[in-house]
Amino acid sequence: MKKCSSCKKIKNLFLFNRQNNRKDGRRSICKECQVIYNRRYSNYTKNYCKKWNIKNKEKVARYKKEKAKRIKKETGFSEATINRFGLHKLLFVYERDGYKCKQCGNKNGLGIHHLDGSGKTKALANDDVENLIVLCRKCHPKIHVKRIIEFNGKKQTIKQWSMELGISQATIYTRLYRNECVEKALTVAKWSKRGYKNGKAKKDKMGYNSRDTG
DSSP, X not given: OEEOTTXXXXXXXXXXXXXXXSSSSEEEEEHHHHHHHHHHHHHHHHHHHHHHHHHTHXXXXXXXXXXXXXXXXXXXXXXXXXXXXXXXXXXXXXXXXXXXXXXXXXXXXXXEEETTSOXXXXXXXXXXXXXXXXXXXXXXXXXXXXXXXXXXXXXEEHHHHHXXXXXXXXXXXXXXXXTOOHHHHTSOOOOSXXXXXXXXXXXXXXXXXXXXXX
């Protein structure tokens, strides 16, 4: 039998958590009081952290940027990708595919693709290793987007639309992959000061066309 230092009740020893550095091998607080204390402490720390984060927004933002850069430098993956798939799974998939795109063999701008197409919804995604492959930024949108698009009563491939409208194929693929409508995907961006103006590409001092952003 032992008396709890918090509720002052005499209870059996098995109602106290173990602590090896004490004489009787048990804590001074019973299990029930320990649960109450843990809840109070966790609520206090949560509220304290929220208040501190609000007061020190710049420090928090700086720390997150530094952390993201450090993780990217050490592992080669972004923090969001690691949180979603796990580092061990990512390394296994990339090593299995030889750190290159499965379609074209490109080694730059790589990402994870779900073979069953369930990657867009995180809750329903099948993240099994057998369902994941490595693809580059050029090949990944091409798998998800239909190559033939109907617009204004005409059916053409993305390559034909690109040549007719003067928009790069990569931009059209990216816009459609973001679930944008066909009309928006095939509309030339118009810029007031720089870039596209009145539907025509504007050239800079070096004679190059300005970038068509997606």
